[in-house]
Amino acid sequence: MNDEFYIGWEAKAAPGIGKTLRKAVVCLLVLAVLVPVLLAMSQRMIGVSVFEWGAVKSFTGVLRTQPYPHLLVPRPGTNDYHTLQSVINSPASASAYHLVAPWKFGLDRASIATFDGKSVSLKGTLIYRGNQTMIEVMPDSIRATNTASTIGLPSVVPLGRQTLLGEIVDSKCFLGVMNPGHLTPHRACAIRCISGGVPPVLLVRQKDGPAIYLLLVSADGKPVNKQVLYSRA
Amino acid sequence: MIAAAFLIALGIYLACGLVFALPFVLVGAKRIDPHAAQGPWGFRLLIIPGVMALWPLLLRRWATGVKEPPEECNAHRRAARKGVAP
Amino acid sequence: MGVEYVSVQWNRQKKFYDAVLVGGVAAFLVIFSVLTKVLFPRVTDEIMLIRAFGTGAFLLLHIILCIGPLCRLNPQFLPLLYNRRHAGVTCFLLGLIHAALVVITYHAGSDTNPILSIFVSSPINGSVSSVPFQPFGFFALIILFLMAATSHDFWLANLSAPVWKSLHMLVYVAYALLVLHVTFGVIQGEGSPLYVGTVALGLVTVLGLHITAARREVALDSESRLTPHASRPTESQSLVTSSPTEDEFVDACAVADISENRARIVCLSGERVAIFKYEGKISAVSNVCQHQNGPLGEGKIVSGCITCPWHGYQYQPDTGASPPPFVEKIPTFNVRVKNGRVFVHPKPNPAGTRAKPATIDGSSRREEAHSVTGNSESLVTLAATKK
Numbered sequence: 001m002n003d004e005f006y007i008g009w010e011a012k013a014a015p016g017i018g019k020t021l022r023k024a025v026v027c028l029l030v031l032a033v034l035v036p037v038l039l040a041m042s043q044r045m046i047g048v049s050v051f052e053w054g055a056v057k058s059f060t061g062v063l064r065t066q067p068y069p070h071l072l073v074p075r076p077g078t079n080d081y082h083t084l085q086s087v088i089n090s091p092a093s094a095s096a097y098h099l100v101a102p103w104k105f106g107l108d109r110a111s112i113a114t115f116d117g118k119s120v121s122l123k124g125t126l127i128y129r130g131n132q133t134m135i136e137v138m139p140d141s142i143r144a145t146n147t148a149s150t151i152g153l154p155s156v157v158p159l160g161r162q163t164l165l166g167e168i169v170d171s172k173c174f175l176g177v178m179n180p181g182h183l184t185p186h187r188a189c190a191i192r193c194i195s196g197g198v199p200p201v202l203l204v205r206q207k208d209g210p211a212i213y214l215l216l217v218s219a220d221g222k223p224v225n226k227q228v229l230y231s232r233a
Numbered sequence: 234m235i236a237a238a239f240l241i242a243l244g245i246y247l248a249c250g251l252v253f254a255l256p257f258v259l260v261g262a263k264r265i266d267p268h269a270a271q272g273p274w275g276f277r278l279l280i281i282p283g284v285m286a287l288w289p290l291l292l293r294r295w296a297t298g299v300k301e302p303p304e305e306c307n308a309h310r311r312a313a314r315k316g317v318a319p
Numbered sequence: 320m321g322v323e324y325v326s327v328q329w330n331r332q333k334k335f336y337d338a339v340l341v342g343g344v345a346a347f348l349v350i351f352s353v354l355t356k357v358l359f360p361r362v363t364d365e366i367m368l369i370r371a372f373g374t375g376a377f378l379l380l381h382i383i384l385c386i387g388p389l390c391r392l393n394p395q396f397l398p399l400l401y402n403r404r405h406a407g408v409t410c411f412l413l414g415l416i417h418a419a420l421v422v423i424t425y426h427a428g429s430d431t432n433p434i435l436s437i438f439v440s441s442p443i444n445g446s447v448s449s450v451p452f453q454p455f456g457f458f459a460l461i462i463l464f465l466m467a468a469t470s471h472d473f474w475l476a477n478l479s480a481p482v483w484k485s486l487h488m489l490v491y492v493a494y495a496l497l498v499l500h501v502t503f504g505v506i507q508g509e510g511s512p513l514y515v516g517t518v519a520l521g522l523v524t525v526l527g528l529h530i531t532a533a534r535r536e537v538a539l540d541s542e543s544r545l546t547p548h549a550s551r552p553t554e555s556q557s558l559v560t561s562s563p564t565e566d567e568f569v570d571a572c573a574v575a576d577i578s579e580n581r582a583r584i585v586c587l588s589g590e591r592v593a594i595f596k597y598e599g600k601i602s603a604v605s606n607v608c609q610h611q612n613g614p615l616g617e618g619k620i621v622s623g624c625i626t627c628p629w630h631g632y633q634y635q636p637d638t639g640a641s642p643p644p645f646v647e648k649i650p651t652f653n654v655r656v657k658n659g660r661v662f663v664h665p666k667p668n669p670a671g672t673r674a675k676p677a678t679i680d681g682s683s684r685r686e687e688a689h690s691v692t693g694n695s696e697s698l699v700t701l702a703a704t705k706k
Contacts (some may be wrong), residue, residue, distance in 0.1 A: 003619075036374070177363075184503070279471050
């Protein structure tokens with residue numbers, strides 16, 4: 001009969017128990033190596049998005065506050081005064097960079113209302129995913145520059161009534177501040193961000209082809225953050 | 234708002250626990266448990282989170298002048314207390 | 320052990336235990352993080368760490384929960400139990416770091432108090448993916464905190480072991496909450512079959528081990544339950560037991576059923592009693608160790624003292640008292656030996672009361688010498704012989 005007995009405060013365990021213990025320790029260490037490998041490898045929702053955290057850059061363009069604050073920036077290679085004029089005249093020649101504030105907030109539209117439609121410079125950090133770009137604007141860095149023309153919204157082209165199935169994401173996190181920044185684990189954060197004024201986006205995944213990002217606005221071109229939060233659909 | 238009230242109550246409870254923990258680890262612990270009299274600083278720090286969580290129990294023991302930890306209650310000890318065995 | 324409290328009672332085995340624990344946890348965290356960063360360079364570091372610490376804590380909790388039933392099934396795993404509380408505190412700390420990162424990442428810097436946000440930022444809309452999973456994690460962490468905060472021996476003594484154990488049984492509530500937390504949380508997001516499979520495998524392992532161990536305990540208890548009435552001598556035994564039963568002594572077992580320096584466990588007076596044989600004597604004590612209610616009857620007499628298999632607490636077999644300077648005491652039972660059988664009085668003596676050990680008489684010894692060692696139904700024999 002094996003009469004070995006383990007006493008923890010003794011210096012050494014009995015040989016048979018020690019042998020079992022060594023096997024158990026090896027098994028546990030194998031678990032500690034194998035499990036993280038399997039779990040890390042089978043993550044599927046981490047996309048290709050970037051938040052250039054810590055890299056603050058200057059941007060110039062025309063600021064618009066409707067429906068959500070954004071900056072119209074001339075396409076690369078043509079960033080002079082005349083181009084800014086052309087941006088105002090023809091928004092298609094510019095890229096639209098959505099503007100948000102640090103943390104889980106959108107830019108306060110009332111505080112930047114005076115810059116609406118004007119040429120401005122600002123400092124901020126780039127957030128991008130696919131062909132979508134956003135700037136986290138440094139507080140109080142927006143300055144009016146030499147151009148001062150005000151313009152209206154571009155003309156609207158109705159595409160008819162469509163039914164789309166997708167996930168409402170907060171554009172800031174999804175575009176790169178958090179990766180992965182969507183689906184259930186991120187839901188609470190999305191709700192806080194949309195509550196804080198970050199533009200809500202409907203993410204429509206297509207079977208073949210890239211995902212479509214649709215900025216959600218009301219029929220009269222106003223933000224719909226509150227409606228999104230309380231729709232509970 | 235139930236969640237807010239719950240969190241405020243939890244915060245107040247733990248804050249009271251922290252206020253109680255300081256005198257308890259310095260003086261109270263050795264009053265209710267003589268083995269805590271010479272406890273080193275590490276021991277005193279280690280029990281602070283538990284004191285914050287269970288302070289009403291310890292406060293009652295300290296206030297009622299209990300000098301020893303309680304004897305556990307199980308079937309044998311209960312039966313033994315009922316009378317002296319033959 | 321009943322002397323002055325210290326921060327941690329370090330010894331060689333605990334240091335070895337902690338080295339493996341810290342090494343294993345560090346390996347898990349580093350491997351998960353480095354591999355995630357290599358495979359998905361664009362991952363947000365905070366989320367990578369949230370996942371590393373969360374999965375690490377969940378795996379460690381599984382291991383912790385499996386140690387108990389494993390030790391019931393095979394005492395050779397007892398070294399894993401010896402310092403389990405350090406594993407428990409580590410599990411809580413991993414969970415706490417996970418939770419702190421979650422609050423900073425997903426809830427801080429918004430228009431709502433970050434802790435309150437855990438509860439109000441997950442409105443239910445009827446779909447599975449909208450079940451608010453974070454509150455499950457919050458309450459599980461509160462339970463793990465209570466356990467970690469009361470893990471010092473000071474709490475065992477001041478809550479008393481049964482109360483302390485009841486509090487620590489809440490770990491099963493925490494585990495259930497965490498299964499829900501993971502099922503309605505990351506599994507909804509990641510959706511990988513491996514994540515689902517891993518959680519299911521963990522659940523099956525934990526439940527399976529517990530059910531197996533529990534069924535064995537129930538079976539052994541029902542076999543070893545004695546009552547004064549039920550143990551009335553049968554006709555064949557009447558000759559040898561007539562005298563003791565007159566004053567309520569209960570026929571517990573044959574002397575030959577007990578191995579030297581070991582015990583046989585019987586159920587008497589609502590709890591288990593450990594009947595030890597040593598140096599030609601028999602003593603019976605309550606099976607319940609005062610420290611953490613470990614099963615003394617599965618222990619062994621070492622240096623003349625009953626030694627608990629869990630943490631090595633010791634008691635003198637005749638008095639039920641720990642040798643000085645320790646002060647733990649357990650109830651003892653009056654015993655008699657007659658014609659090779661052990662009789663135990665069902666009325667326990669107050670903890671620490673000396674009960675005269677019964678001397679194994681000549682006839683008992685002769686019988687013992689001729690007995691076949693096939694009586695291995697008792698808990699303790701199982702404990703002792705398990706390879």
